[in-house]
Amino acid sequence: MWHSSISQAIPPLTQxxxxxxxxxxxxxxxxxxxxxxxxLHQFAALLTHRRPLQRGDHLYRAGDPPHSLFAIRxxxxxxxxxxxxxxxxxxxxxxxxxxxxxxAIGLDRHPSFAAALETTSLCQLSxxxxxxxxxxxxxxxxxLLRIISRSLHAExxxxxxxxxxxxxxxxxxxxxxxxxxxxxxxxxxxxxxxxSRCDIANYLGLTSETVSxxxxxxxxxxxxxxxxxxxxxxxxxxxxxxxxxxxLP
Amino acid sequence: MWHSSISQAIPPLTQxxxxxxxxxxxxxxxxxxxxxxxxLHQFAALLTHRRPLQRGDHLYRAGDPPHSLFAIRxxxxxxxxxxxxxxxxxxxxxxxxxxxxxxAIGLDRHPSFAAALETTSLCQLSxxxxxxxxxxxxxxxxxLLRIISRSLHAExxxxxxxxxxxxxxxxxxxxxxxxxxxxxxxxxxxxxxxxSRCDIANYLGLTSETVSxxxxxxxxxxxxxxxxxxxxxxxxxxxxxxxxxxxLP
DNA sequence: CGAGCGATTGATTTCTTTCAATATCGGTGG
DNA sequence: CCACCGATATTGAAAGAAATCAATCGCTCG
Numbered sequence: 001m002w003h004s005s006i007s008q009a010i011p012p013l014t015q016x017x018x019x020x021x022x023x024x025x026x027x028x029x030x031x032x033x034x035x036x037x038x039x040l041h042q043f044a045a046l047l048t049h050r051r052p053l054q055r056g057d058h059l060y061r062a063g064d065p066p067h068s069l070f071a072i073r074x075x076x077x078x079x080x081x082x083x084x085x086x087x088x089x090x091x092x093x094x095x096x097x098x099x100x101x102x103x104a105i106g107l108d109r110h111p112s113f114a115a116a117l118e119t120t121s122l123c124q125l126s127x128x129x130x131x132x133x134x135x136x137x138x139x140x141x142x143x144l145l146r147i148i149s150r151s152l153h154a155e156x157x158x159x160x161x162x163x164x165x166x167x168x169x170x171x172x173x174x175x176x177x178x179x180x181x182x183x184x185x186x187x188x189x190x191x192x193x194x195x196s197r198c199d200i201a202n203y204l205g206l207t208s209e210t211v212s213x214x215x216x217x218x219x220x221x222x223x224x225x226x227x228x229x230x231x232x233x234x235x236x237x238x239x240x241x242x243x244x245x246x247x248l249p
Numbered sequence: 250m251w252h253s254s255i256s257q258a259i260p261p262l263t264q265x266x267x268x269x270x271x272x273x274x275x276x277x278x279x280x281x282x283x284x285x286x287x288x289l290h291q292f293a294a295l296l297t298h299r300r301p302l303q304r305g306d307h308l309y310r311a312g313d314p315p316h317s318l319f320a321i322r323x324x325x326x327x328x329x330x331x332x333x334x335x336x337x338x339x340x341x342x343x344x345x346x347x348x349x350x351x352x353a354i355g356l357d358r359h360p361s362f363a364a365a366l367e368t369t370s371l372c373q374l375s376x377x378x379x380x381x382x383x384x385x386x387x388x389x390x391x392x393l394l395r396i397i398s399r400s401l402h403a404e405x406x407x408x409x410x411x412x413x414x415x416x417x418x419x420x421x422x423x424x425x426x427x428x429x430x431x432x433x434x435x436x437x438x439x440x441x442x443x444x445s446r447c448d449i450a451n452y453l454g455l456t457s458e459t460v461s462x463x464x465x466x467x468x469x470x471x472x473x474x475x476x477x478x479x480x481x482x483x484x485x486x487x488x489x490x491x492x493x494x495x496x497l498p
Numbered sequence: 499c500g501a502g503c504g505a506t507t508g509a510t511t512t513c514t515t516t517c518a519a520t521a522t523c524g525g526t527g528g
Numbered sequence: 529c530c531a532c533c534g535a536t537a538t539t540g541a542a543a544g545a546a547a548t549c550a551a552t553c554g555c556t557c558g
Contacts, residue, residue, distance in 0.1 A: 081409055089412065091405040103402045106395025111402045134383075134390065141383065141390065146355025148397050153352045153360045155404035156340040160330055162411045163338065163454030166514065197537065205412030207515060212538050228523080228537085415546065446505060456547060461506050477505085 020044045029097030039137045047123045053116035066104035068124045072096045075120025076194035090203040117194040169204045170214045193229040269293045278346030288386045296372045302365035315353035317373045321345045324369025325443035339452040366443040418453045442478040
């Protein structure tokens, strides 16, 4: 369990004038893509940055008062819940260009935890400022609604995956990751898993032993190479399994 | 499979001047509760009603252009996806006071299906009018974001349930229903399931045989009485299992 | 009345977990 | 530099849970 550093310990927020959205590597997958240029500048001026999170650092914890939305510039995070008997349940893995903290909108306490899986840098948008932005930036509101609505649908698709066999679930998981890397301009076939086998297992509702065994099975079938966290999917892998699942939105 | 009547066949939309939000039985659980009175009237004036759906009627289908949000006045609906191999996956059951169509916001096609489980009457709010309402009714926007954000969190909790044993999942499902009925002023202990065993099984990722067997097991343990769709939960049922799961938000 | 769907129950099979042992990697300190 | 440690990963054998296959019952609707 990670408790090396809590979010309160990283307060040096700084305006980072060089880091505008315009030169962000993942701007096309983030909040601003549909904003016209003038609105974009207005929007970007209100973003703040913080010192990057290190592996295991928490961005927020359940119970914290939510103050901001976060967009991931680089790195990866996991979000999770802890239930009454203390069991941790991972609810999602988050890659560059994705928004974090949506589930806390309108609440006075964060319902979930968010922890960095590797060194992670973020953009931060204060929820208060977001309110003031709705008026001058009408497109932003629509975009936000669109993104959160899309997340809702993504959850539904996930739910769907969960009702399949372990083999299908893990394959679907890898293909989903692959797709998300591809959309960010990275390789669809070769990537490095940001999370441990245990995290994968937890997320998919399996045991880490089962995950190991299934990966071995895929390997035997020649579907992929995997060594530690480095994955190379063969083209064989894409087609037969992808068609079994819902296409991505 | 139900195809008795498609939504295009029910176009007689009517302003129903008698049916304002003020006298709606589920107004406290719907969109308006946080609106001040004057905004509420303005809001309610824009709602339209349609002839109630009959069991099996579709409110919308995947691929339809989304034009409205719907609030359930009475009855019950299920929403579901159909994947590439034609398998239906239920993503949710929806009770009076809940909003339907949130996952289509910002999309040009509905990503899911919605079908009535019993006779169901609805309020309808055009998405176009929703856009125009953001300006004069700022509280409405916040409320909508809040609701959709809450749905997102509810999905996460559900995900969590899915990683438990079949026994826990079904128990959690019944308790969730019980809780939702209670919040609407109905009995927490006695209610009628609006859906079939197959629907429950589909939703929970089980088989209907397993659902039957588990219900029989609960019955043997004296946790509940169930005959057909009529359920009576004993107080024994609430406590031991509820504490195993996340509290509702 | 008969057909068909939904529900229940039983027997068997399949899949996943659990328990247990071993292997590997990265880092730490002697 | 190397031995050791803990955390992470892999692999095997046995136990357990849920699915599948199959049969029956009751109900509704044509």
